[in-house]
Amino acid sequence: MVYPDTFTGFQVSGPAPAEKLDFTKQEYKPKPFEDYDVDIKIEACGICGSDLHTISGGWGKQHFPLCVGHEIIGTAIRVGPKVTLIKEGSRVGVGAQSYSCLDCRQCKNDNETYCVHQRDTYGALWESTGIVSQGGYSSHVRAHEHWVFPIPDALTSVQAAPMLCAGLTAYSPLVRNGAGKGKKVGIVGMGGIGHFGVLFSVALGAETWVISRSHAKEADAMKMGATGFLATQDKEWNEAHKMTFDLIINTANSLEGFDLGAYLSLLDVHGRFISVGLPEGSGAEVRAQDLLGNGCLIGASHLGSRREVWGESVVL
Amino acid sequence: MVYPDTFTGFQVSGPAPAEKLDFTKQEYKPKPFEDYDVDIKIEACGICGSDLHTISGGWGKQHFPLCVGHEIIGTAIRVGPKVTLIKEGSRVGVGAQSYSCLDCRQCKNDNETYCVHQRDTYGALWESTGIVSQGGYSSHVRAHEHWVFPIPDALTSVQAAPMLCAGLTAYSPLVRNGAGKGKKVGIVGMGGIGHFGVLFSVALGAETWVISRSHAKEADAMKMGATGFLATQDKEWNEAHKMTFDLIINTANSLEGFDLGAYLSLLDVHGRFISVGLPEGSGAEVRAQDLLGNGCLIGASHLGSRREVWGESVVL
Numbered sequence: 249m250v251y252p253d254t255f256t257g258f259q260v261s262g263p264a265p266a267e268k269l270d271f272t273k274q275e276y277k278p279k280p281f282e283d284y285d286v287d288i289k290i291e292a293c294g295i296c297g298s299d300l301h302t303i304s305g306g307w308g309k310q311h312f313p314l315c316v317g318h319e320i321i322g323t324a325i326r327v328g329p330k331v332t333l334i335k336e337g338s339r340v341g342v343g344a345q346s347y348s349c350l351d352c353r354q355c356k357n358d359n360e361t362y363c364v365h366q367r368d369t370y371g372a373l374w375e376s377t378g379i380v381s382q383g384g385y386s387s388h389v390r391a392h393e394h395w396v397f398p399i400p401d402a403l404t405s406v407q408a409a410p411m412l413c414a415g416l417t418a419y420s421p422l423v424r425n426g427a428g429k430g431k432k433v434g435i436v437g438m439g440g441i442g443h444f445g446v447l448f449s450v451a452l453g454a455e456t457w458v459i460s461r462s463h464a465k466e467a468d469a470m471k472m473g474a475t476g477f478l479a480t481q482d483k484e485w486n487e488a489h490k491m492t493f494d495l496i497i498n499t500a501n502s503l504e505g506f507d508l509g510a511y512l513s514l515l516d517v518h519g520r521f522i523s524v525g526l527p528e529g530s531g532a533e534v535r536a537q538d539l540l541g542n543g544c545l546i547g548a549s550h551l552g553s554r555r556e557v558w559g560e561s562v563v564l
Numbered sequence: 565m566v567y568p569d570t571f572t573g574f575q576v577s578g579p580a581p582a583e584k585l586d587f588t589k590q591e592y593k594p595k596p597f598e599d600y601d602v603d604i605k606i607e608a609c610g611i612c613g614s615d616l617h618t619i620s621g622g623w624g625k626q627h628f629p630l631c632v633g634h635e636i637i638g639t640a641i642r643v644g645p646k647v648t649l650i651k652e653g654s655r656v657g658v659g660a661q662s663y664s665c666l667d668c669r670q671c672k673n674d675n676e677t678y679c680v681h682q683r684d685t686y687g688a689l690w691e692s693t694g695i696v697s698q699g700g701y702s703s704h705v706r707a708h709e710h711w712v713f714p715i716p717d718a719l720t721s722v723q724a725a726p727m728l729c730a731g732l733t734a735y736s737p738l739v740r741n742g743a744g745k746g747k748k749v750g751i752v753g754m755g756g757i758g759h760f761g762v763l764f765s766v767a768l769g770a771e772t773w774v775i776s777r778s779h780a781k782e783a784d785a786m787k788m789g790a791t792g793f794l795a796t797q798d799k800e801w802n803e804a805h806k807m808t809f810d811l812i813i814n815t816a817n818s819l820e821g822f823d824l825g826a827y828l829s830l831l832d833v834h835g836r837f838i839s840v841g842l843p844e845g846s847g848a849e850v851r852a853q854d855l856l857g858n859g860c861l862i863g864a865s866h867l868g869s870r871r872e873v874w875g876e877s878v879v880l
Contacts, residue, residue: 535847
């Protein structure tokens with residue numbers, strides 16, 4: 249069988265450490281095509297840290313076999329009869345989420361990433377059929393139109409792909425927490441999400457500082473428009489900046505050896521430290537005294553809304 | 565010697581568990597009287613959990629001997645030549661803080677409780693003289709006028725005293741985090757701070773729920789105007805309220821056995837969990853997954869500003 253009956257993708261059969269992973273090309277049945285669905289023939293797919301956390305088993309039990317990948321660009325080759333947001337033939341992208349009910353309070357308030365009925369692009373069980381959603385290291389992907397985004401011509405597919413997860417994940421907490429002119433923003437970690445954090449924070453007009461373990465990425469950060477760079481390996485790295493940051497976006501992938509108090513001391517009164525990563529293993533210890541000196545807030549952010557990708561509904 | 569050369573108060577000589585504390589009546593010299601200072605002859609002083617955390621040594625090293633107490637009501641018997649906020653002879657109150665520089669960015673933005681030069685009513689060292697500030701279980705207290713508040717006639721001294729610390733500590737995070745009509749507010753713990761949290765949240769028009777270990781305080785909560793009561797000892801106590809609270813004020817005195825995730829799951833998207841207590845010992849473990857389901861925020865709040873006590877400067 250081939251499309252539209254089956255999709256073809258690179259799956260792993262079970263959790264394993266990265267060096268032992270065994271990807272094999274497999275055919276599998278997608279969920280049934282519904283009225284609001286869009287089928288996309290895949291052209292490019294970014295590699296996200298989530299992919300590794302998922303197939304390593306670090307995020308806990310998953311449905312296997314599994315094809316990961318959720319920074320997908322391709323062509324909309326079939327649209328359901330009720331689809332209005334996407335035109336057949338257009339270049340589109342799909343990120344980490346592919347479904348939300350669109351009917352609950354969260355969905356109606358641009359918080360559809362927090363919909364309790366939300367389904368991820370890969371690894372989500374469609375209970376009625378027993379089918380598990382499969383990701384973008386594959387021939388095709390099927391997603392609800394709300395989660396399919398037209399891609400502007402100015403961006404190549406390879407540039408656009410990582411924006412679908414990493415880019416949106418960085419952008420949403422910046423705009424939701426007031427990054428812009430007159431604000432001082434820190435980006436912790438300059439990897440997949442972090443480098444978008446720098447680019448977007450600078451573009452929004454905020455004074456943007458990168459906070460990293462070493463100075464290895466300093467030149468890159470400055471090239472991206474950062475105002476400055478703090479390396480936590482330096483003695484008293486945070487001293488000169490205490491109580492000066494309005495917002496810190498934490499993209500760090502690991503909490504090991506993470507001295508949360510040292511980061512929080514950078515925040516101005518009621519400043520915010522928003523994590524967008526989901527590290528494996530245990531959490532960080534938060535001590536009341538680390539929060540009391542500036543009345544700061546610690547939070548997290550999960551992806552971003554369609555409105556944050558596209559403003560009002562747009563058909564390219 | 566007597567006032568104004570010395571004040572008389574009940575001091576402890578060093579840290580000890582509550583049952584072994586030895587209060588003795590002592591005379592001590594107050595800090596030098598300065599232009600903006602007010603001397604208060606004390607009539608009443610509330611007992612705050614901070615007093616016990618301090619003299620037990622649970623909050624770490626302190627300056628002893630020490631007289632605690634920072635919910636003080638009395639009469640302003642002497643005002644400095646530059647004092648404009650307080651009239652000699654008026655009934656006034658002093659809370660947990662007695663000094664801030666009034667010149668830094670925090671002070672100029674109604675965040676004077678976060679001034680790095682802030683000094684507590686008791687236990688703070690005045691470096692130039694080596695004198696340690698002493699609290700309200702005493703004859704007199706000396707404080708900067710900014711931290712002295714006129715008390716309205718409608719309140720008895722005994723009613724007003726605990727508002728100076730517990731009351732303000734509960735009120736400030738409620739108003740700073742939007743408690744009011746149409747909002748659902750939870751108050752964790754109904755002790756000294758928590759019962760004010762209930763009263764003020766109800767008065768601000770918020771739907772107010774008390775969250776407590778057992779049902780022991782349920783009748784009291786309802787009498788204070790609470791909409792409902794959740795006892796965490798009940799099975800699935802949080803199930804019916806998940807993602808419905810806008811704000812939770814945590815006044816719990818201990819983090820032992822505290823399942824933070826269960827509380828955070830009560831919050832609506834981007835809802836806030838604000839702690840006002842400063843428990844002894846280690847902090848709570850915060851796991852990214854406990855924050856990601858609703859993008860909630862954890863924070864802390866320290867006392868409240870003069871403006872939150874009195875609106876614009878007021879002379880009674």
